[in-house]
Amino acid sequence: MLELREIYKYYNPGTVNEMCLFNNFNFKVDDGEFVAVVGSNGSGKTSMLNIICGSIPIDEGAVLINGTNITNMPEYKRMGRIGRVFQNPSMGTCPSMTILENMAMAENKGKAYNLGKGVNKKREEAYRELLRPLNLGLEDKLHVKVGALSGGQRQAMSLLMSTMTPLDFLILDEHTAALDPKTAEINMHLTDQIVREKKLTSIMVTHNLRYAIEYGTRIVMMHQGKVILDKKGEEKKNMNVDDVLDLFNEISIECGN
Numbered sequence: 001m002l003e004l005r006e007i008y009k010y011y012n013p014g015t016v017n018e019m020c021l022f023n024n025f026n027f028k029v030d031d032g033e034f035v036a037v038v039g040s041n042g043s044g045k046t047s048m049l050n051i052i053c054g055s056i057p058i059d060e061g062a063v064l065i066n067g068t069n070i071t072n073m074p075e076y077k078r079m080g081r082i083g084r085v086f087q088n089p090s091m092g093t094c095p096s097m098t099i100l101e102n103m104a105m106a107e108n109k110g111k112a113y114n115l116g117k118g119v120n121k122k123r124e125e126a127y128r129e130l131l132r133p134l135n136l137g138l139e140d141k142l143h144v145k146v147g148a149l150s151g152g153q154r155q156a157m158s159l160l161m162s163t164m165t166p167l168d169f170l171i172l173d174e175h176t177a178a179l180d181p182k183t184a185e186i187n188m189h190l191t192d193q194i195v196r197e198k199k200l201t202s203i204m205v206t207h208n209l210r211y212a213i214e215y216g217t218r219i220v221m222m223h224q225g226k227v228i229l230d231k232k233g234e235e236k237k238n239m240n241v242d243d244v245l246d247l248f249n250e251i252s253i254e255c256g257n
C-alpha cells in the first residue's frame with residue numbers, strides 16, 4: 001500500500017510567489033488498484049506523482065510504502081521499484097542506443113554495472129517475444145536505434161521497458177497525451193494488458209476522461225491541491241464520462257474559466 005500522509009508542499013517559499021499547493025494532503029492507494037487521476041490544469045497531479053517518486057521534496061508529512069517511511073529515500077533508490085512513463089516519449093528511452101541495448105538496460109535496472117557486456121546475446125530471443133505482442137514490428141528491428149522510431153513506438157517501448165523488472169508501482173503521467181488518437185488507443189490498450197498481466201498497482205494521470213472511466217478501477221479528481229472526487233467499486237462502475245464532465249464544468253465555473 002502507498003500512503004501520502006499529511007503532506008504540505010510549498011512552491012517558491014519565502015518569496016512573493018510563495019504558493020501552498022498541498023495543505024495537509026492525504027492519499028492512499030491499495031495494492032492492485034488502477035487509479036485514474038483527472039483534474040484541472042495546475043490542480044497538483046504531476047506534483048503528487050513527483051512526491052511519490054521523490055523527484056521533489058516535501059515540506060511536511062510522510063510517504064510510506066507498505067508501512068515503511070520512504071520520505072527521505074532518494075529518487076534513484078525509489079525508482080528501483082517504481083516504473084514511470086512520461087508524456088514525452090523521448091523521456092523513457094535512449095535514442096542513440098538500439099532497441100536491443102535499451103531493453104538490456106531496462107532489464108538490468110538496479111543492478112550494479114561493471115566491465116561485463118551490457119547486452120546478453122542469449123536474451124535477444126526473449127526480447128523479440130516481448131516485443132511481438134505490440135504488433136508494431138519492433139521484434140524485427142532489434143538493431144535499429146530507438147531515435148529512428150515514431151513517438152508511438154517509443155512510448156510503447158517506454159511502457160514495456162518500465163515494466164521489465166518487478167515493481168511496487170507503475171506511474172503513468174499523461175502517457176498517451178502526445179500521441180495521435182489511434183496510437184494513443186494502442187498504447188492505452190497495451191497499458192491495460194500489461195497492468196492486468198503483471199497485476200501492477202498503477203496510478204495514471206490523464207486528461208482523457210474516457211480512459212479514466214474505462215480503464216481505472218478507481219477514479220480520483222483533483223482540484224487546487226485537493227481530492228474532490230474519489231470513487232471505486234460499484235460507485236465507480238455506475239459513473240460515466242458525462243458525470244465526470246459535469247463535475248469538471250462545475251469546478252471550471254467556480255474558477256471563472
Ligand SMILES: Nc1ncnc2c1ncn2[C@@H]1O[C@H](COP(=O)(O)OP(=O)(O)OP(=O)(O)O)[C@@H](O)[C@H]1O
Nearest residue numbers: 011012019021039040041042043044045046047048
Ligand atoms: N517547480 C515549480 N515551481 C513553482 N511552481 C510549480 C512548480 N511545479 C508546479 N508548480 C505549480 O504547482 C501547481 C500544480 O502544478 P502541477 O504541474 O502539479 O499540476 P497538474 O495538475 O499536473 O497540471 P497539468 O494538468 O497542467 O499538468 C501549479 O500552480 C504550478 O504552477
